[in-house]
Amino acid sequence: MAVSTVEQRNQECVDACAECQQACEACNYRCCAENSEMAACARLCLDCAAICALCVTLLSRGSKWAARLCQTCAEICEACAAECEKYDADYCRECAAACRRCAEQCRQMAGAGV
Known part of the structure; x- marks a missing residue:
């Protein structure tokens, strides 16, 4: 019973992290394929x-380390969003938006102490 409560409580953050992971991987691929000057972004x-993938794993299993990792994830997501926002490419803008959503959800998880 407690496991399903933990999973439900973490679901929004898990979803945001999964979306962010996919957006970052897509952005990385397109940055590398289209513009070598975007190596730092990639x-x-x-x-x-x-x-983000690690957050999904720890949150999904209700790990006691998830809150701590979520704080770090939020910081990395903010840095990634700031880097992606330097470029006009749609995929960079989409990645930045996903990173901002993920950072917000992760900060909430970190504050809640999961």
Whole structure:
């Protein structure tokens, strides 16, 4: 019973992290394929996607470490959003928006102490 409550409580953050992971991976791919000057953006998107994937895993299982990781995830998402916002490409704008949503959800999770 307690497990389903934890999972339900974390679902919004899990969804935001999963969406952010996908957006970052798509942005990374397009940055690399279309413009070599966007290497910093591409690298940061990979870091952000990795931390989001880990948040999904820890939140989904109700790990006691999820809140701490969510704080770090929020910081990386904010940095990724700021980097992506430097570019006019639609995929960068979509990634930045997903990162901002994820950062907000992760901050709420970190504050709640999951």
